[in-house]
Amino acid sequence: MSIKAFELVPVIERIKLMSEKAKTQLDCIDVCGKNLYIGTSDCFVVHYTIEERTQPSGKVTFHCDKIGHKYLALKKPIVQIKSASALNRIMVLCDNTISMLNMLDLEPVMGGAKIKGVNCFCFNENPQNSSPFSVEICVALRKKQLQFYTVTEDKFIHLRDVSLSEPAVELDLDSPFVCVAMTSQYSMINTDTGYEQSLFPYDNENSRPLIKRVGKEEFLLGGPSALGMFVTSDGISQRPPLQWSDNLASISYLHPYIIAMNDEFITVHSILDQQQKQTIPFQGGVYLENFDGKVFIASGRAVYSLVPVAWEKQVQALLADKRVTEALDLAKNANKSGLSRDKINKIYKRFQQQAAFIEFSQQKFEEALELFKSGETDAREVICLYPKFLPSNSSFTRCAPPLHEIADINQLCRGNEDLIMQYKDFLCSYLEEIKGTKLAVGYKQEIDVALLKLYAELNTEGLIPLISNDSGCDLNDCVEWLEKYKRFHALGLLYRLHSDHDKALGIWQKLANGDIADESFPGLPFLIDYLSNLSDHELVWKYVDWVLSKDPEAGVQIFTNRPASEPPSERMRPDTIIDYLHRFPEAVISYLEYLIFQKKLEKEKYHTHLAVLYLDSVLQLMKEPNAKKEQIDIARSKLRHMLQMSSLYRVQLILGKAKETNMHAECAILYGKLEEHDKALRILVHKLKDYGAAENYCMVNSNGKDSVVRKRLFHALLNVYLDPSYEQKDQLIKPAVELLNNNVADFDTVKVLQSLPDSWSVHIISQFLSRAVRKSMNLSRNTRIERMMSRGENLRVKQTSIELQREFVTMNDDRMCAVCNRAFSDPTFVRYPNGVVTHVHCAKNRHVCPVTGKLFSTKQS
Numbered sequence: 001m002s003i004k005a006f007e008l009v010p011v012i013e014r015i016k017l018m019s020e021k022a023k024t025q026l027d028c029i030d031v032c033g034k035n036l037y038i039g040t041s042d043c044f045v046v047h048y049t050i051e052e053r054t055q056p057s058g059k060v061t062f063h064c065d066k067i068g069h070k071y072l073a074l075k076k077p078i079v080q081i082k083s084a085s086a087l088n089r090i091m092v093l094c095d096n097t098i099s100m101l102n103m104l105d106l107e108p109v110m111g112g113a114k115i116k117g118v119n120c121f122c123f124n125e126n127p128q129n130s131s132p133f134s135v136e137i138c139v140a141l142r143k144k145q146l147q148f149y150t151v152t153e154d155k156f157i158h159l160r161d162v163s164l165s166e167p168a169v170e171l172d173l174d175s176p177f178v179c180v181a182m183t184s185q186y187s188m189i190n191t192d193t194g195y196e197q198s199l200f201p202y203d204n205e206n207s208r209p210l211i212k213r214v215g216k217e218e219f220l221l222g223g224p225s226a227l228g229m230f231v232t233s234d235g236i237s238q239r240p241p242l243q244w245s246d247n248l249a250s251i252s253y254l255h256p257y258i259i260a261m262n263d264e265f266i267t268v269h270s271i272l273d274q275q276q277k278q279t280i281p282f283q284g285g286v287y288l289e290n291f292d293g294k295v296f297i298a299s300g301r302a303v304y305s306l307v308p309v310a311w312e313k314q315v316q317a318l319l320a321d322k323r324v325t326e327a328l329d330l331a332k333n334a335n336k337s338g339l340s341r342d343k344i345n346k347i348y349k350r351f352q353q354q355a356a357f358i359e360f361s362q363q364k365f366e367e368a369l370e371l372f373k374s375g376e377t378d379a380r381e382v383i384c385l386y387p388k389f390l391p392s393n394s395s396f397t398r399c400a401p402p403l404h405e406i407a408d409i410n411q412l413c414r415g416n417e418d419l420i421m422q423y424k425d426f427l428c429s430y431l432e433e434i435k436g437t438k439l440a441v442g443y444k445q446e447i448d449v450a451l452l453k454l455y456a457e458l459n460t461e462g463l464i465p466l467i468s469n470d471s472g473c474d475l476n477d478c479v480e481w482l483e484k485y486k487r488f489h490a491l492g493l494l495y496r497l498h499s500d501h502d503k504a505l506g507i508w509q510k511l512a513n514g515d516i517a518d519e520s521f522p523g524l525p526f527l528i529d530y531l532s533n534l535s536d537h538e539l540v541w542k543y544v545d546w547v548l549s550k551d552p553e554a555g556v557q558i559f560t561n562r563p564a565s566e567p568p569s570e571r572m573r574p575d576t577i578i579d580y581l582h583r584f585p586e587a588v589i590s591y592l593e594y595l596i597f598q599k600k601l602e603k604e605k606y607h608t609h610l611a612v613l614y615l616d617s618v619l620q621l622m623k624e625p626n627a628k629k630e631q632i633d634i635a636r637s638k639l640r641h642m643l644q645m646s647s648l649y650r651v652q653l654i655l656g657k658a659k660e661t662n663m664h665a666e667c668a669i670l671y672g673k674l675e676e677h678d679k680a681l682r683i684l685v686h687k688l689k690d691y692g693a694a695e696n697y698c699m700v701n702s703n704g705k706d707s708v709v710r711k712r713l714f715h716a717l718l719n720v721y722l723d724p725s726y727e728q729k730d731q732l733i734k735p736a737v738e739l740l741n742n743n744v745a746d747f748d749t750v751k752v753l754q755s756l757p758d759s760w761s762v763h764i765i766s767q768f769l770s771r772a773v774r775k776s777m778n779l780s781r782n783t784r785i786e787r788m789m790s791r792g793e794n795l796r797v798k799q800t801s802i803e804l805q806r807e808f809v810t811m812n813d814d815r816m817c818a819v820c821n822r823a824f825s826d827p828t829f830v831r832y833p834n835g836v837v838t839h840v841h842c843a844k845n846r847h848v849c850p851v852t853g854k855l856f857s858t859k860q861s
Contacts, residue, residue, distance in 0.1 A: 004309050167183060214253045528551075560598075611643065615657055644669050686720075
């Protein structure tokens, strides 16, 4: 899992120390900007300036100059050097004492500011009260105590103390939490509360404690068994540990890498997956630290820098090794300082696209799909891997530099048909996912053509919806493909999409005739619906005869289901259509029904024609010996409905034909149309003996007319019942009495009494008489009430008129309209109850005064 994350570059290959004794060596360093400070084992501080240079080849080198040195006269090793650039000071820990030196001349600061009894110290990088003229430090004393100081240019200002259970030998700080290594264990200290939480012990005899802050309130500690343990301020670990080598001397952190050093190697681990990424041989290392994003390493007599390899190169190397997850994690979390957000996004998306093609080449289709989408890959980059799937007129060329080295899917599959089908299924899923999204903008034709070819080859349900909707499919690319896979219905839809209706209809005609086959073809109803909406009437008539010969009853829908917005056409005139349909009796009946019952056309010839056809149909059925009674009843019902509903047909013509048969019910309707109600009623009563139908006849024929007509019809029916010349008149007494007692019937009581036989008793018609008396009394009383109400209304109107006439209105040449302030040139005017006088046209609302806005009563007086 190796990767080249850093290059080891010499900074000072041979440091000339102040003493040439064999044991004299470099013990610690500090870098601040271009200043390098070296602390030696014989108590010297040496000052260098360093300059980083980048060669045209990209190689990094360093140029160094020695500025000066300072002997602290303690004959002790210098343990720590920390620079505070804001104060122009460096702090040196030697002989358990912190001293301040001037950064430029290394002279002690006036006043001799020092802190004694110190094991180690660190800066507070996150102070609560930051000031540009001071820094905060945390000091671990040899006694069991931490001290916090504010450091100015010439003194240490003591802030507070925190007690410990053991002396601290190493520490790091993320305010307010301090992680300390004491003589036998690690602990986490909350400096706000003073709470000390024990973490875990370490072997102080065989290893040195290591602490490094790696994130907000998170530290990396050297644990047992050469493990690097991540610990948060809560004392828990949220990452797996690192597996280090033994005898580590120092660790550092440069996101996203943990750098560790022992006496033989420098190892680099990723904080993202805790895996070791690089090993660099390096013997005699004594110090390792990250100084403001630059990592420096020191041996006894040399200083080196770990120069990061550009993160883009690292990611590219991982992708070259097909380590996609690592590459994208690094690309997402690498240190990208100096780049704008747009630039970073652009680079990251390209890495995602490269990763997608790697996953694609390894048949990891789910991962590839997500990466193609998140990387906003040009869909054509994917489609072009499938031979002949791009439109023939596409001028697309793959991006440069290329995202991959794949020629096409044939190269990947090596003739494996199952694998080829998996790749085509993937392309289908991918294009369906992005179709209609922003990822498809500008590539509609390429996506639709590719999908059509996939659907045709894979025989999926998406083919018809794709072509039926707004599609970018081109004829030149798709016709041959659809014919190859026998998707003939889709081919017809494609011709329709490109307005080549004749070719589309020709294909569907072959499908309906069975000359070619396609299970997706909906059948003849689809073709009929298509013709009914086709505006090219010449083309419609080209196929009408064939459709009607296949199914006359359904074929007539070509004419009956025309769009309502279709402009009139000579070829679609009803008379033209009716003349043509004479060869298809069922079709002409359906078309006439459409004209009369749906379009409500009131032309005598249409109504007569339909009535005659209905009648002929009934007569034909009646002549057929095998005709079922239900068929005859249905046909006669349609005829009676037509005769009753319409008043536009030639009644005498129909009646002449109907009288020749026993179609009494139809004859009754026809006599009714001729106002020969007596004949109609006699047929219903004497021939059919259908007394209910006779009563219904009276109601139907008086519907919407005044009561005089209604009474006349019911009297006519009563007279038929009471006709003394009828041979079976005794059988009609019961229906006559029921008619008189029927609440629906309406009679003139006097005429009824005059027409009743003398032999009838009062008891027989008692119910009729009771109802007639009640009705008469009710009518009389209602009339009296209406008369009295009218009289009262008349009196109120007279009163109002008299009151209005009591007041007079003077109209002269000086009188002006209260609204427009103009004189009255017309004798008419409007006066409101509050005295306001206006022109008639100025009075917008007679209930609201146009001047004051006062609302007067809207009740009529």
